Amino acid sequence: xxxxxxxxxxxxxxxxxxxxxxxxxxxxxxxxxxxxxxxxxxxxxxxxxxxxxxxxxxxxxxxxxxxxxxxxxxxxxxxxxxxxxxxxxxxxxxxxxxxxxxxxxxxxxxxxxxx
Amino acid sequence: xxxxxxxxxxxxxxxxxxxxxxxxxxxxxxxxxxxxxxxxxxxxxxxxxxxxxxxxxxxxxxxxxxxxxxxxxxxxxxxxxxxxxxxxxxxxxxxxxxxxxxxxxxxxxxxxxx
Numbered sequence: 001x002x003x004x005x006x007x008x009x010x011x012x013x014x015x016x017x018x019x020x021x022x023x024x025x026x027x028x029x030x031x032x033x034x035x036x037x038x039x040x041x042x043x044x045x046x047x048x049x050x051x052x053x054x055x056x057x058x059x060x061x062x063x064x065x066x067x068x069x070x071x072x073x074x075x076x077x078x079x080x081x082x083x084x085x086x087x088x089x090x091x092x093x094x095x096x097x098x099x100x101x102x103x104x105x106x107x108x109x110x111x112x113x114x115x
Numbered sequence: 116x117x118x119x120x121x122x123x124x125x126x127x128x129x130x131x132x133x134x135x136x137x138x139x140x141x142x143x144x145x146x147x148x149x150x151x152x153x154x155x156x157x158x159x160x161x162x163x164x165x166x167x168x169x170x171x172x173x174x175x176x177x178x179x180x181x182x183x184x185x186x187x188x189x190x191x192x193x194x195x196x197x198x199x200x201x202x203x204x205x206x207x208x209x210x211x212x213x214x215x216x217x218x219x220x221x222x223x224x225x226x227x228x229x
Binding site: 004006034042043044046049093102103104105106107108109111 | 147149151156157158159160161164166204208210215216217219220221222
């Protein structure tokens with residue numbers, strides 16, 4: 001149980017285009033989902049927290065107009081990187097947590113490369 | 116702000132030896148401490164967690180200890196195997212008042228040599 005999937009697993013795009021990443025909880029209802037970014041050999045950096053049906057809460061320094069998060073259902077959250085640039089290239093990982101739960105279950109990650 | 120320090124950053128052991136990773140947290144209100152294992156190119160996987168009302172928890176070759184007074188918690192892996200090689204992250208959070216995001220340590224790269 002507690003499986004989280006992400007799609008796509010990797011994406012290459014041209015600078016200036018937008019990229020959408022999906023995060024799904026497959027066998028539980030995720031009232032809260034988290035989006036992280038991880039650079040090589042570094043720890044996970046929380047970008048934003050989203051509760052189903054509410055606006056996402058962004059961490060300091062994360063541009064909400066650049067990283068659009070939608071959590072429209074209890075099993076799906078999306079992260080859209082708008083007007084991507086090479087510096088946005090990174091490993092993006094989502095996690096999901098059920099109502100009243102403490103444990104965050106992570107997805108397999110999406111590797112983004114912006115050329 | 117809240118901080119979690121993790122040591123060592125790298126750890127190399129021989130197969131069959133034990134490995135210990137230590138973390139210290141700053142927020143005394145933290146009450147939930149998970150450990151994640153991340154293999155190359157994959158997302159973190161929860162391997163064990165402990166809550167503040169427990170001092171120790173064990174699951175086969177993995178154990179975690181918590182010292183609330185000192186704000187320390189540790190991961191112990193016994194009889195290490197090559198497949199234990201990965202990056203391990205500790206984290207801390209407080210699950211009250213809606214403030215329950217995980218604060219991660221910097222990670223420990225464990226290498227188990229056959």
